[in-house]
Amino acid sequence: MSNSPIAARSLNRRRFLSMTAAGAASLGLSACVSSSGDTPRIVERPEPEPGPVQYSSMYGAVTDAGYDIPAVPIEKINPRYYRQEVADPTGERPGTIVVDTANHFLYLVRERGRAMRYGVGLGRAGFEWAGRAEIKYKQQWPRWFPPAEMIDRRPELEKYRAEYDKANDQWLGGMQPGVSNPLGARALYIFEDGKDTLYRVHGSPEWWTIGKSVSSGCVRMINQDVIDLYNRVPDGSPILVTSGLRSV
Template sequence: MSISRRGFLIGLPLFAAGCASGEFRTAQSNYGARPDEPFPIRAVPLSQIKPELRRREVEFDGDYPEGTIVVNTPERRLYYVLGNGRAIRYGIGVGREGLALRGNAVVGRKAEWPSWRPTDNMIRRDPRNRRYAGGVPGGPNNPLGARALYLYRNGRDTMFRIHGTNQPQTIGGAVSSGCIRMLNHDVIDLYERASVGTRVVVIQA
């Protein structure tokens, strides 16, 4: 074996370790504390987020224009298409069976630390939600979290949202009343990338 090849093989573990540590540092940065927010957000320990659900840039071969949001419901992933075969991938929580959004939509409006009230259907399904019928102001205890993107069709609110949550354990599951939930850190990142009018494609199978 030549010296140059031996040196290359010896260096491989160091290179791989460097890549791994670089990804770890990026993940730590992505989920660090956000003291600049109106309601400061604590860091999320990486132990609470499965590696495959952490935000990262990935290869993407879907035939969608740059700037499209693609929600892959079975996969529990949301992609923001960057173009040139790349996308930002986020882990998400989706609606329970029978409650998930189907088809396409657009971002009709956006809000930071939005207020929330349960829909009439939510109140019918669970009368305990009636106590929130007057609305819940934005803040750390609000179910919509730090940001919300409101999904519209034909100029009308579908009542589905892409929104934040402070419950990292629910990401990757089918747990919501139909909306698409993200970690607060991730929905802030998506909110800054997406604009009103952004196309949203929801894949169900």
Template sequence: MCVSRLAQPLTLLLVLAALAGCATSTAQQPRPRGPDPYYMTMYGPIPEEMFPLPATDISKVDPRFLRQQVPYPTHKPPGTIVIDTPNKYLYLVQDGGMALRYGIGVGKAGLEFAGEAHIGRKAVWPRWIPTSDMVAREPERYGPLAGGMDPGPTNPLGPRALYLYQDGRDTLFRIHGTTEAWSIGQAVSSGCIRMFNPDIIDLYNRVPEGTRVVVIQAEPPISAAMPPADAPIGATADGAPLSF
């Protein structure tokens, strides 16, 4: 009887210790991480717009496509827009070897713009008209819209558009917002450059008409091989190891 009475408290202590260990183990499990609150604010709702914009869903967006300031050594003067089509980035060149980098969606193969242009026109909540080439390629999709679409939440150009001109003529290529946030980082458009709606509003407010736009199709810009100041040695501008 004496042995049995001693064993019972001992057994109870062992059980409690095991449960405590399980509780500690559970508490130490890492919680799933969502988007950084900084970016949640950056891509939050914009209720003051003519057509109020809801928050942009960035929960599945690769963080490298979110707006950020990065090192960008270049001979191009501050204020120049450089579009790096292969890597799906748009850079706004700044002073001191820096740039604002935005993620973009670009044209499908064979529909991309290349070369230099300038912003010949800026528009707030623009009207959209598909080009004759778009109607000819996909008549069932674009034929009913040949007369154009009024501004609004479903308009493919989104809240802002920057119109690219060459030699005083409209190239029919634009930098604009999008109703398809998932397309940023993809090559799916009919040739235009798509941006998250908060990003195109930000860029629109920073650049005047006449801004030079350089579109790179084949070679990445020099910054692709230049690491940021706090990146480990042997890293790219995104902090990833360089491959040789």
């Protein structure tokens, strides 16, 4: 076949129109192509870039397990912290969560060099723990058990002090789940070598803290984002917390 510009422009108009119609009809189907044989194969493509309307819907009000999560005023948040699919800068294997403390991002590594990126808030002095660990377990609408040292510094939290019930192997007390609970709609518990690091990836009603260092040290996310992350990762997922990623 000739590769000249003249030959390329000689495509029959009727054939062009029929090809265009067929292409348009295929938009409603999944992204499948055929290899050299007859067996179809699935091709994973990047998710389309959301626009202003999609972002408004993404961060709109939602009722979850009976709790009413308010809409987030996204126009007051730097768009770089919106949930979005990006080229993976981590080099980690798919399924890994990577917290980039230098840039206030959390990545969930996906296939084919892609990642879901979320904006996060961190502790005032930077994340005090870094390294590799795992998400031992996850919880929807968790109770909050403030550490004893925090209660000692803030006596108004005394009513949330927890007590361990040995007979039933559970903690009693703490703050009831809800939209004002500091752990928000979801919590992912970080364990290292089988031990609780006491750090969490969790939701927060304080959307204005995303992209900043203001919390006591955990990784906080917009509630709508932590619900999305929760639904994508299973218990036991690896997590890396680092400040070593390149600037994005």
